[in-house]
Amino acid sequence: MRIAPVRAGAVDRETADGSGRRRGRGRSDTSRPVRLAPSDILRLGLIGIRTRPMRAALSAVGISIGIATLILVTGIPASSQRDLNRQLSALGTNTLRAQPQPDQKPPVLLPEKASEMVRRIGPVTRASQVANTHALVRRSDRTDPNDGLGLTVLAARPDLLASVNGRVRSGKFLDASTEAFPTAVLGYQAAARLGIPALAPGREPPQVVIADQWFTVIGILDPLPLAPDLERSVLVGWPAAKSYLRFDGHPTVIYLKAREDAIEQVGAVLPATLYPQLPGLVQVSRPSDALAAKRATESTFSALFLGLAGVALLVGGIGVANTMYISVLERRREIGLRRALGANRGQIRAQFLTESVALSVLGGAVGTLAGVAATLAYATYQGWPPVVPLTSVGAGTAGAVVIGMAAGLYPSVRASRLTPTQALASA
Known part of the structure; x- marks a missing residue:
């Protein structure tokens, strides 16, 4: 007699009441494969x-x-x-610089709130400005009047360092409590030129003469690879420049940071933002070569x-x-x-x-x-x-x-x- 193999699952489970009765529903169920x-x-x-x-x-x-x-x-x-x-970002891949075209007659006068206008451009993250006061700086009132030739006295905003990746080497930078008073911050090369390499804590700070007015040096900057022209500058507060140096209030250079993916677009609209009358008279630096790299x-x-x-x-x-x-x-x-x-x-x-x-x-x-x-x-x-x-x-x-x-x-x-x-x- 041939015995057919028993398929797994052919026998149903017992009922829940333990009666042992099978819940079969006919012979056809025994041929179904088990799921x-x-x-x-x-x-x-x-x-x-x-x-x-x-x-x-x-x-x-x-x-x-x-x-x-x-x-x-x-x-x-x-x-x-x-x-x-x-490291590449530290080389200025997201920075731009705008200034009037040189040797223009009459000169181009940017609006005093130029940096605020630039900050309204969407991709711009930071912006600040400086202005040449055309004043002479000397170590003291007893030195040669030509002692400070080659150094520039600039009016600056307290937010300048953030726009140029700058750092203070000694002392502190201009802020809301000092920008209205005759205080100055020296660039790295300007400090060496004036014979003030560092500020000693606890000692009376040195002073320099700017346009026959004594200014107290409160800080010295580290080198600025993104803005080397600032290394040869003496920075004073914007209100102080108006009060003591007869400054007219018009900025000469705008520094800004923007998103790297939109740096070219920002550079394209920057001249019209700063000088809508004649945008071609505003010069904008091209993006850093480090950005392409x-x-x-x-x-x-x-x-x-x-x-x-x-x-x-x-x-x-x-x-x-x-x-x-x-x-x-x-x-x-x-x-x-x-x-x-x-x-x-x-x-x-x-x-x-x-x-x-x-x-x-x-x-x-x-x-x-x-x-x-x-x-x-x-x-x-x-x-x-x-x-x-x-x-x-x-x-x-x-x-x-x-x-x-x-x-x-x-x-x-x-x-x-x-x-x-x-x-x-x-x-």
Whole structure:
């Protein structure tokens, strides 16, 4: 007598009242394949990982190296690039300077509130102004009147340093409490020329003579790479210049900062903003060459990221695919037994595909953590601002899932095509 194999799920569960009666609905129900819940598929997919932990670990290490490489080849160059961008930004990639065309007859007089007008331009983040007072400066009233030739006395606003990336070397800069009084701040070269290299704390500050008026020196500036003309200048407050130097109030140079992506557009509308009568009489400096270098660097790094990340993911995917293929060959007996007990091809595919995805996700999680930690450690060691692109972390997680599905697709299809007799006979 031939006995038909019993299919899993042919016997229904007992009723909730414990009567032991079966809830069959006819003989046709016994021929239906069992539908596995997602938790059952996950449990089956993890069988290979639990029974072969060493192989699973080695396979996970392979994908971990790939994902960690993805994080590293994006995070480390991104950190280096941010440090480079910071250095290039210090060269004035977002700064412009506007002034009247020289030797104009009659001279172009910019409005006194020119910097306020410039700040109304959307992309502009900072703006300030200075004005040449045409006054002479001397170390004292007993020195030669020509002692200060080559130095310029400028009226300045308290917000000037922020617009030119300036720093005070000694003392302090002009502010609301000092700009109306006869106080002065010396540029780096002007201080050396006047014989005042530094201000000693606790001592009476030195004084200089500007247009026969004594001014107290309250600060000395560091070198200004973005505005070298200010290094040879003596800066006084705007109200003080009007009160003591008979200054007319018209600025001669406007310094501003704007967003780098809109620096050219700001330069185009700046002349009409400052002098709408004849915009052509206003001269605007062109953007720094460092801005072009910065943009070229960004595009070069982007291409490098894409190529290295693709190679890393390819290597990891090949490792997972090889592991899954060997797993199918070694587990043919298991496949044949499950097919004989009623598992259909879809369930076999789901089992091995789930195992492949689980291996990749496990390796991807470990690789992401390792890549982030290595990037932070290396950037900190180099003194760079650490940068871990969120797109790389997201790509690591999503890439692990995609790689697992792609790597396990062929092995899972191959396993599902094995008939029970083929699987058991070749085992």
